[in-house]
Amino acid sequence: MNQTIETILNHRSIRNFKDQALTEEQVIQIVEAAQMASTSSYIQAYSIIGIENKETKAKLAELSGNQPYVEKNGHFFVFCADLYRHTIAADMEKTDIKPAIETTEKFMVAVIDASLAAQNAAIASESIGLGMCYIGGLRNEIEKVSELLQLPNYVIPLFGMAVGVPDAETDQKPRFPVESIYYKESYPTDRQAIMKDLVTYNQTISAYYSDRTNGERKDSWTEQMTRMLSTPRRTQIKDFVQGKGFLKS
Incomplete structure (x- = not known):
């Protein structure tokens, strides 16, 4: 590298x-x-x-x-x-x-x-x-x-x-795993597979916030995004x- x-x-x-x-x-x-x-x-x-x-x-x-x-x-x-x-x-x-x-x-x-x-x-x-x-x-x-x-x-x-x-x-915020961002040849059509990746990423993000705040914050990525995007800005x-x-x- x-x-x-x-x-x-x-x-x-x-x-x-x-x-x-x-x-x-x-x-x-x-x-x-x-x-x-x-x-x-x-x-x-x-x-x-x-x-x-x-x-x-x-x-x-x-x-x-x-x-x-x-x-x-x-x-x-x-x-x-x-x-x-x-x-x-x-x-x-x-x-x-x-x-x-x-x-x-x-x-x-x-x-x-x-x-x-x-x-x-x-x-x-x-x-x-x-x-x-x-x-x-x-x-x-x-x-x-x-x-x-x-x-x-x-x-x-x-x-x-x-x-x-x-x-x-x-601290550095964890990004999506490469396989959740980089798709070969075409966009994936399997919503369940995408959802599964998001569940795993949610666990990573929740642990990140919990470590940073001594357990005071544990919200997931999907919770954050839904909260932010629920109201037009x-x-x-x-x-x-x-x-x-x-x-x-």
């Missing part, structure tokens, strides 16, 4: 950081690593906004549901789906591209591009001894986040990433995304 795979397999979310800002060199290394992620048709449909200002971090923490690690970290990155610069390119070339970039397909391309770049950034951060945590909570108040960051049409804030020097080690996002020019067709 090489060092890159070891770094990936050692991943865990870090939510406690030392009061130590990233250096400019570290920030640029992380961004350059993000840029080298694969991108559909060379479109590079994303932007990364770095947040250093303490007041801006505090506001983002509030909008994210008062998550303290959004405010207290070495550097905060916001990853955006971005097709705005492509409208400028089209103006330069005197071409109308709106019917294309307003499709669901191009929205998916932008989201995928940004996600691939973010994962490169995450691995780069961890490879130089830093910790990180994705912040989907930015979408709790996505319109206010967009206004705070002055995002134009065709730019959507997807998620944040808190990066910094870890102040405490955290962030239902305002569709209107916001369409208002930004996406998902017109």
Whole structure:
């Protein structure tokens, strides 16, 4: 096993950081690593906004549901789906591209591009001894986040990433067994087999929480997911995304 795979397999979310800002060199290394992620048709449909200002971090923490690690970290990155610069390119070339970039397909391309770049950034951060945590909570108040960051049409804030020097080690949550994720040739049609795998995974997750909390928490994965998905969340996002020019067709 090489060092890159070891770094990936050692991943865990870090939510406690030392009061130590990233250096400019570290920030640029992380961004350059993000840029080298694969991108559909060379479109590079994303932007990364770095947040250093303490007041801006505090506001983002509030909008994210008062998550303290959004405010207290070495550097905060916001990853955006971005097709705005492509409208400028089209103006330069005197071409109308709106019917294309307003499709669901191009929205998916932008989201995928940004996600691939973010994962490169995450691995780069961890490879130089830093910790990180994705912040989907930015979408709790996505319109206010967009206004705070002055995002134009065709730019959507997807998620944040808190990066910094870890102040405490955290346990690694067990993932699904490989055979529950990787299927050969086609998706399995045997629901009972999938259910059996979930029962086994539930036991693993319950034991994990029990060990971490001295028996105070023992909920299973299916209990967590059912509880979370029983109520729709962030239902305002569709209107916001369409208002930004996406998902017109």
